[in-house]
Amino acid sequence: MTSAARAPARPLALFDIDGTLLVAGDPDHIPCLEEALSEVFDRPVTLDGVPLGGNQELAIAREAARRAGVGDDEIDALLPEVMTELGRRFLERVGDRRHRLLPGAPAAVAALAGAGWDLGLLSGGARAVSLAKMRAAGLADHFPFGAFGDDHEDRAALVPVALSAGTAHHGGHHSPDRTVLVGDTPRDVDAALRAGCGVVAVATGRFGVAELAGHGAQVVLADLSDAAEVVAACAAALPRPAA
Ligand SMILES: [Mg+2]
CATH class of the missing domain: 3.40.50.1000 (HAD superfamily/HAD-like)
Structure with missing residues (x-):
């Protein structure tokens, strides 16, 4: 050796x-995720009541979608699209x-x-x-x-x-x-x-x-x-x- x-x-x-x-508490992060979830799942989705601190974006998105009545199969299929849409929206909005x-x-x-x-x-x-x-x-x-x-x-x-x-x-x-x-x-x-x-x-x-x-x-x-x-x-x- x-x-x-x-x-x-x-x-x-x-x-x-x-x-x-x-x-x-970034001012744009939560709104962008809520907008991405609502658009991809075609219904209002909020993060109200979802544990955020130290939690993973995928887990937060899954829990919010469940609370809005989306089934697990649809969540599994569309979470990647939610992440893509989140990133696109955040990059448009983020400032200094x-x-x-x-x-x-x-x-x-x-x-x-x-x-x-x-x-x-x-x-x-x-x-x-x-x-x-x-x-x-x-x-x-x-x-x-x-x-x-x-x-x-x-x-x-x-x-x-x-x-x-x-x-x-x-x-x-x-x-x-x-x-x-x-x-x-x-x-x-x-x-x-x-x-x-x-x-x-x-x-x-x-x-x-x-x-x-x-x-x-x-x-x-x-x-x-x-x-x-x-x-x-x-x-x-x-x-x-x-x-
Ligand atoms: Mg932290």
């Missing part, structure tokens, strides 16, 4: 978007999102990259919407790959998708025990733990520090405002530290 083959994978941080990098960046997010992301971390996205939002938000916030260059809410309805199942995308992008190898999820909801924490990753929870969404810690987050930050603290927190949360 060569030393290169034994070299530990570079550490990877996978960032959630809404409530973690950007203020949750830099004012929605959470405190310290750009500096924290840059500090991680500077400290030798690879960076990707693990977002419940659909791919087209998530990438558009990052472009509009000026962060797209930091996140060359990711896994998204139209890849799978289960958040934990997004982790191997993101690891494969990262491995393909970097030509190296990413593994769960050298990966940390950064997110703002118990669903992020649960996904990380089920996938064998570390987790850094941030209390910039709807959940407080104690609540996130109570769900099993090993490291919880009030926010991303101290870049050095974010780098240290991610290193502390890695299941397998550097040799």
